[in-house]
Amino acid sequence: DAKTTQPPSMDCAEGRAANLPCNHSTISGNEYVYWYRQIHSQGPQYIIHGLKNNETNEMASLIITEDRKSSTLILPHATLRDTAVYYCIVRVVHTDKLIFGTGTRLQVFP
Amino acid sequence: GAVVSQHPSRVICKSGTSVKIECRSLDFQATTMFWYRQFPKKSLMLMATSNEGSKATYEQGVEKDKFLINHASLTLSTLTVTSAHPEDSSFYICSARGQGAWVDEQYFGPGTRLTVT
Numbered sequence: 411d412a413k414t415t416q417p418p419s420m421d422c423a424e425g426r427a428a429n430l431p432c433n434h435s436t437i438s439g440n441e442y443v444y445w446y447r448q449i450h451s452q453g454p455q456y457i458i459h460g461l462k463n464n465e466t467n468e469m470a471s472l473i474i475t476e477d478r479k480s481s482t483l484i485l486p487h488a489t490l491r492d493t494a495v496y497y498c499i500v501r502v503v504h505t506d507k508l509i510f511g512t513g514t515r516l517q518v519f520p
Numbered sequence: 521g522a523v524v525s526q527h528p529s530r531v532i533c534k535s536g537t538s539v540k541i542e543c544r545s546l547d548f549q550a551t552t553m554f555w556y557r558q559f560p561k562k563s564l565m566l567m568a569t570s571n572e573g574s575k576a577t578y579e580q581g582v583e584k585d586k587f588l589i590n591h592a593s594l595t596l597s598t599l600t601v602t603s604a605h606p607e608d609s610s611f612y613i614c615s616a617r618g619q620g621a622w623v624d625e626q627y628f629g630p631g632t633r634l635t636v637t
Contacts, residue, residue, distance in 0.1 A: 453628035510564040
């Protein structure tokens with residue numbers, strides 16, 4: 411079973427920051443938080459992952475709370491092409507499985 | 521880098537026939553590959569995990585005789601849907617986990633849409 415909960419949908423204006431929350435209150439100390447997104451009828455795309463420190467890459471930033479029970483994915487300047495379903499997943503270090511939950515459907519509007 | 525391809529992208533077959541889907545890691549060696557299926561407007565469901573040179577590990581409820589998985593090399597895994605029926609129609613997606621720098625990340629293929637008539 412998925413160990414994360416996300417809002418089913420969110421809207422964001424183009425050019426604004428999109429902040430996507432995720433709750434993972436049962437996360438263990440050896441579990442990473444991963445974010446993927448899936449644009450319609452394509453395979454999921456890796457975005458970012460982290461353990462306990464905040465992370466940033468060319469696509470997004472990941473903010474993990476100090477107790478690690480929740481996190482937020484930030485797309486700093488959303489574009490129409492960021493419209494997708496965003497999945498937050500926890501994964502045990504050095505194991506393979508990604509168990510997808512229902513994700514958040516982000517709609518970026520002009 | 522880290523490109524995963526699938527072939528075919530779409531396939532239509534008649535009920536009772538078998539269909540093979542290929543998953544290739546193009547620019548890295550994949551120690552582990554995964555197969556998912558996805559129904560319309562639903563999330564991805566993990567079907568099985570395959571490691572090169574060994575038998576696949578199937579998730580609970582997935583019929584291993586129905587969905588045959590072969591991982592013969594570090595760059596190729598195949599999923600064969602045997603004696604396909606309309607209820608097997610779905611979007612099948614593979615992913616691969618690499619060695620070295622990408623060991624913590626899985627990269628997904630573009631998916632294969634199977635329609636069984």
